Amino acid sequence: MEMRRDVFQAIADPTxxxxxxxxxxxxxxxxxxxxxxESSRPTVSKHLSILTECELLRAEQxxxxxxxxxxxxxxxxxxxxxxPFRTMWDDRFNRLEDLLKTKKxx
Amino acid sequence: xxxxDSTQIIAEAGKQELFIIREFDIKRExxxxxxxxxxxxxxxxxxxxxxxxxxAHDYRTGGSYSWCNIDQQGRILCTFNGVIHEIHAxxxxxxxxxxxxxxxxxxxxxxxxxxxxxxxxxxxLRIHDVCLxxxxxxxxLQSGMESGLVEIxxxxxxxxxxxx
Numbered sequence: 337m338e339m340r341r342d343v344f345q346a347i348a349d350p351t352x353x354x355x356x357x358x359x360x361x362x363x364x365x366x367x368x369x370x371x372x373x374e375s376s377r378p379t380v381s382k383h384l385s386i387l388t389e390c391e392l393l394r395a396e397q398x399x400x401x402x403x404x405x406x407x408x409x410x411x412x413x414x415x416x417x418x419x420p421f422r423t424m425w426d427d428r429f430n431r432l433e434d435l436l437k438t439k440k441x442x
Numbered sequence: 443x444x445x446x447d448s449t450q451i452i453a454e455a456g457k458q459e460l461f462i463i464r465e466f467d468i469k470r471e472x473x474x475x476x477x478x479x480x481x482x483x484x485x486x487x488x489x490x491x492x493x494x495x496x497x498a499h500d501y502r503t504g505g506s507y508s509w510c511n512i513d514q515q516g517r518i519l520c521t522f523n524g525v526i527h528e529i530h531a532x533x534x535x536x537x538x539x540x541x542x543x544x545x546x547x548x549x550x551x552x553x554x555x556x557x558x559x560x561x562x563x564x565x566x567l568r569i570h571d572v573c574l575x576x577x578x579x580x581x582x583l584q585s586g587m588e589s590g591l592v593e594i595x596x597x598x599x600x601x602x603x604x605x606x
Contacts, residue, residue, distance in 0.1 A: 418451050422449055429466070431485075
């Protein structure tokens with residue numbers, strides 16, 4: 337449960353979501369990732385360590401460089417992040433159905 | 443809870459669109475009326491016990507609307523503005539919607555609502571939302587999460603206040 341909340345916090349940040357999108361198609365070094373953002377290198381590093389801690393990214397040492405890989409399997413586990421959105425619509429539709437059924441009985 | 447009455451969301455990763463699909467045990471004309479009549483929309487549309495209040499509405503092809511989402515303390519949480527491209531009773535509503543609290547204008551959503559007649563006076567509603575970017579689409583999906591958190595904080599607030 338606690339882990340799940342951490343993951344949601346991780347993907348709630350727009351820069352971290354952008355990093356995930358960038359790495360979804362290719363594995364890159366921290367430097368190459370930072371080059372895509374206006375944020376400072378240490379800020380990007382911080383985001384990378386948060387995403388790595390949540391296992392949304394995996395760091396791999398290749399020669400002198402550390403490459404970051406996107407963990408697609410892990411991302412699918414949190415794919416239910418749309419569940420609150422679904423619940424919001426479901427509640428809305430339930431209210432409508434109740435409303436129209438009550439009116440019908442009158 | 444009847445499982446066939448639950449809402450389905452289709453949102454593929456990396457796309458600008460999403461679908462919201464639901465079947466109702468309601469005749470198509472009545473369902474269509476509910477989504478095209480401001481007085482009825484105000485009774486069910488606002489999420490989490492909030493109120494939907496129209497600032498203006500002109501529900502016809504070529505018309506427009508503006509409504510506020512107001513919390514139980516009467517505070518305005520956000521405003522949605524849009525224009526109505528087509529109202530074609532009882533099968534289709536096409537309109538735009540813009541969440542006015544964003545820091546910049548122009549992040550508009552195109553929404554197509556299709557009402558499909560099913561046997562036994564049932565109706566399938568299929569809402570197709572198209573955003574300007576994948577980021578806009580994802581932000582919209584997450585808005586449910588944010589509102590959900592707002593609701594949790596609000597309940598917490600109420601709990602703490604009632605303890606006093």
